[in-house]
Structures are given as C-alpha cells and as structure tokens.
C-alpha cells in the first residue's frame with residue numbers, strides 16, 4: 001500500500017510494503033489512489049514519491065509474477081499515468097531504486113537521491129526486460145549506449161554515477177533526511193514548466209548511431225551472457241526506442257516482456273533468486289536449532305592452510321570480505337611464493353579495473369600474514385584447511401590444529417568429498433570442526449557448501465554460515481555424506497560427458513558445446529582447474545567401479 005499526507009503544498013506518497021517496497025498490486029493501487037487525491041487537492045502544487053523504511057523501491061513484486069501482475073493498474077499503465085500528471089512529481093530515492101522502482105522514478109518529472117542510493121534495471125538477471133517503459137525512457141534520458149550497458153547487464157550503479165549521466169537531478173549527502181530534502185526540492189520547482197520534464201517526450205540523443213552501438217553490444221552480450229535470451233531481447237527493445245515513437249516502442253517492449261515472462265530461463269532465474277535467499281535461513285533438521293536462534297563466534301583472525309588453487313581463492317575471498325588478518329600457511333616454498341604472487345597479481349588486477357581502490361588493495365596486502373608453523377595459529381578464530389585431498393594428510397593437520405589452536409577456534413576443512421566426522425575425530429574437540437567446501441576458483445564462484453558434521457556445534461555451524469555470507473557467497477548448509485550435495489550433483493554431469501568421450505567425442509568438443517549452451521566453463525576445463533587427480537582419488541577410495549567388470553570395461557557398463 002501507499003500512505004498519503006500533505007506538507008506545505010507538497011503531497012507525499014510513501015510506499016509502504018516492508019521489507020523492500022516491492023510494487024505489489026496493492027502498492028500500485030495505493031500510488032494511483034494517492035495521485036488522484038493529490039491532483040484533486042487545490043492546495044497541492046507538487047508531489048513527492050518516496051519509500052518508507054530502508055529503501056525507495058526494488059521494483060515489481062516478483063512473487064506476483066504468476067498471478068496479480070496484470071491487475072489494474074499494472075506497472076506499464078501506472079508509469080504513463082504518473083508522467084502525464086499536471087502537477088510535478090519528484091521521486092525521492094534512498095536505498096535502492098531497482099527495476100520497476102527505477103521505472104516509476106523515470107516516469108516522475110524530477111529525481112533526487114541520497115548519495116548512498118543504488119540504481120539498477122536488473123530485470124535481465126530474472127530473464128526478463130524492464131517492462132514498465134524502462135527500455136523506452138532510459139535511452140531518452142541517457143542515450144542508447146549507456147542504456148544498453150545498464151539494461152543488458154542489469155548491474156547496479158551509485159547515485160553519483162546516475163547523476164553524472166543525467167538520471168538524478170540532485171544528490172543529497174547520505175546522512176540527509178531524504179523526505180525533508182525532497183519536499184524542499186519539490187517546493188523549489190513549483191510553477192516551473194513540465195514540457196522538458198516528461199522523459200517519454202524527449203528525443204533519443206544518439207539515435208542515429210543505433211546500428212553501430214547495437215552491433216557493439218551484440219558482440220559483448222554474445223560473449224558475456226552466452227546462451228541467455230533476455231539480454232538480446234533487451235537490446236532489441238532499446239533499439240526500438242531509437243527508431244520508433246514512444247507509443248510504438250512501448251508496444252515492442254510489451255511484446256518483448258510477454259515473450260520472456262514465463263520462459264524456462266526466466267522461471268529458473270526467479271527460482272534461483274528466491275532459493276539463494278531461502279538458504280540463508282538454515283536449520284538443523286529435527287533439533288529446532290536454526291539461523292535465527294544461534295549466534296556465530298566473532299571472527300577477526302582467519303588462517304588458510306595450503307596455497308594451491310583452492311587456498312589462493314579462499315584467501316582472496318577472505319580479503320575481499322574485509323578480514324584484516326589472514327594467516328597463510330604453505331610449507332612448500334615454491335607453492336608459497338607462487339601462491340602469494342598469484343594473490344597479489346589478482347589484487348593488482350582488481351585495483352587496475354577500479355573494483356577496489358589503491359588504499360583497499362594496500363590494506364588487503366597488509367592483511368596477508370605468511371606463517372611457517374602451526375604454533376603461529378594459536379590465537380586464530382577460524383582455520384580453513386585447503387590442502388591435498390588426502391585423508392591421512394588432513395588428519396595429520398587437524399591433529400596438530402587440535403593441539404595448538406585456542407579451544408573456541410573453528411576448524412574447517414575444504415574437503416570436497418571426504419568424511420568430515422573422520423577428520424574431526426582426531427581433534428580433542430570434534431564439535432569445533434566443520435566442512436567449508438568452496439568451488440574453484442574460490443574467489444569467483446559464488447557457491448559455498450558448509451558441511452555439518454555429526455558433532456559440529458550449532459555455534460560453529462553459525463560461524464561458517466556467517467563467514468560465507470560475509471564473503472558474499474551463496475552459503476548452503478548440507479549434511480555429511482560422500483561428495484556432499486555439490487559433487488553428488490556434479491557426478492551425474494561428469495558421467496554423461498564421459499559417456500560422450502567413450503562414444504568418440506574429444507574433451508574440447510564437449511566443452512565447446514557446453515560453453516555455447518551458457519556454462520561459464522566446460523566440464524573438462526573444470527577438471528583441469530580443480531585437478532583431475534582429486535576425482536581420481538575420490539573414485540579409487542570409494543571403489544566406485546564395479547569389481548565384476550574386467551579392467552577397461554566401458555563406463556556405461558561399470
């Protein structure tokens with residue numbers, strides 16, 4: 001819903017739908033009813049639309065996509081009604097103006113924001129396009145080139161960047177009162193002409209270059225979003241903004257969203273959106289212990305043992321999470337030197353690309369603390385072991401950690417398949433042991449599988465889950481069984497691709513097809529990155545081959 005009030009000639013329409021003011025049918029109806037009141041009230045000379053609580057508006061209510069989405073006023077009707085209002089409307093943005101939220105703001109005549117606000121049209125990440133005029137209004141405000149960048153990739157931008165390119169008219173400091181500032185701003189524009197303020201009426205500045213820009217983005221999208229349908233449909237819709245009058249362009253936008261909404265890709269991405277949030281609410285089955293009633297241990301000092309592919313990625317993830325003390329232990333001198341060089345080079349790359357500042361880079365490098373013996377880990381809060389996938393080596397390490405680490409230290413193993421309970425048993429306090437299974441390359445892959453051993457304490461589990469979230473990972477709690485969840489799923493995929501090799505395909509052919517389909521890496525490329533020896537050891541240990549079959553029997557028969 002939306003609340004309505006009037007303050008010094010300014011009507012305030014505040015979206016009120018916690019936690020994120022998504023534009024449900026009730027909210028849309030609330031905005032429309034409030035707008036009518038404001039238009040009819042002769043004492044009202046300007047209108048402010050703002051969001052109550054932590055954010056302006058994150059866009060359409062995704063939970064309503066299947067049902068209420070088309071109830072009047074739907075979003076694309078509402079934006080045109082807002083824009084045609086005879087009284088000036090100011091969008092007051094704090095928190096997020098995402099998707100339909102930004103489209104509502106684009107339909108307002110002015111947009112003001114706190115400097116801390118974030119703006120985006122992220123619909124492409126849900127497999128759809130901004131279907132409330134975003135593909136038609138944004139190009140009229142910032143041009144085709146920038147619009148393609150914003151809409152085809154869906155990334156978020158700061159209010160300052162949005163102001164620099166003309167989306168935001170006035171920025172206020174992050175600690176300002178957004179509503180008070182917007183009301184004052186609205187008072188300052190009373191009586192001004194709205195002729196140039198209705199974005200749908202503006203020309204598209206770089207319209208004549210549309211073919212050239214379109215070709216450029218087709219190439220980029222083809223590489224960055226292989227296999228995804230929505231980005232290309234977004235580009236087409238934006239192209240229409242350059243070639244057609246607004247009303248005709250809107251018809252094309254509608255056709256685009258109707259084609260995408262309900263597609264398999266969109267359904268999967270929406271499922272993923274909610275699933276990624278659902279896994280934050282972890283629970284230990286049958287115990288009543290869950291994320292809401294268990295507090296993590298405070299973690300300031302972390303150690304990573306092993307600086308191979310996995311260890312390096314884990315160290316980088318910890319540094320990116322802002323951990324100020326990351327001990328790295330690698331007894332092999334060459335591996336240590338190579339590992340540290342790799343980490344520093346990646347940090348240099350981030351700084352060169354502007355992902356982190358020079359100051360952040362320096363503080364990350366300073367946080368790296370090479371250590372040469374177990375004694376040096378005695379005051380570490382969390383140790384993540386990422387050595388060779390061998391039970392005896394891991395047991396040896398955990399026995400030493402059990403002796404030197406403080407009793408409250410969480411001892412995590414990055415094993416991808418081994419029995420976490422067997423590892424835990426060599427320590428004096430198995431309840432401190434947990435699995436933290438990262439996926440290679442660990443600083444890139446978003447998934448973290450935390451493995452709950454039979455003895456892992458709730459607090460230790462909460463700490464591993466919390467650390468995953470601090471690292472920005474989609475952190476999933478799983479039980480302790482061979483291959484956990486990730487590798488049990490991966491196994492079926494590898495078996496099928498291995499069948500193809502036996503039937504005559506080359507690994508690179510299989511990988512090419514998978515990459516064309518949209519996978520970031522081919523299955524055999526993944527094997528090369530993680531080390532094919534890991535899979536080999538897993539299979540050998542568990543004797544996954546049927547002993548009745550003679551050596552060399554084809555995989556389908558084993």
Ligand SMILES: CC/C=C\CC(=O)SCCNC(=O)CCNC(=O)[C@H](O)C(C)(C)COP(=O)(O)OP(=O)(O)OC[C@H]1O[C@@H](n2cnc3c(N)ncnc32)[C@H](O)[C@@H]1OP(=O)(O)O
Pocket residue numbers: 019020022058059060061062063075076096098099100101122123126129130131132257274277278
């Ligand atoms: C005609 C079509 C026109 C327009 C189409 C659209 O507008 S599609 C929607 C476009 N918007 C988005 O995709 C934004 C989705 N939300 C986010 O990316 C994040 O929520 C955001 C805004 C970055 C905030 O992140 P934060 O970590 O602060 O919150 P969280 O993600 O945990 O969200 C809190 C709860 O709100 C639920 N939620 C978020 N967005 C929506 C939404 N658009 N619709 C419905 N529900 C939403 C989210 O699931 C969380 O719920 P919870 O039960 O607490 O897990």
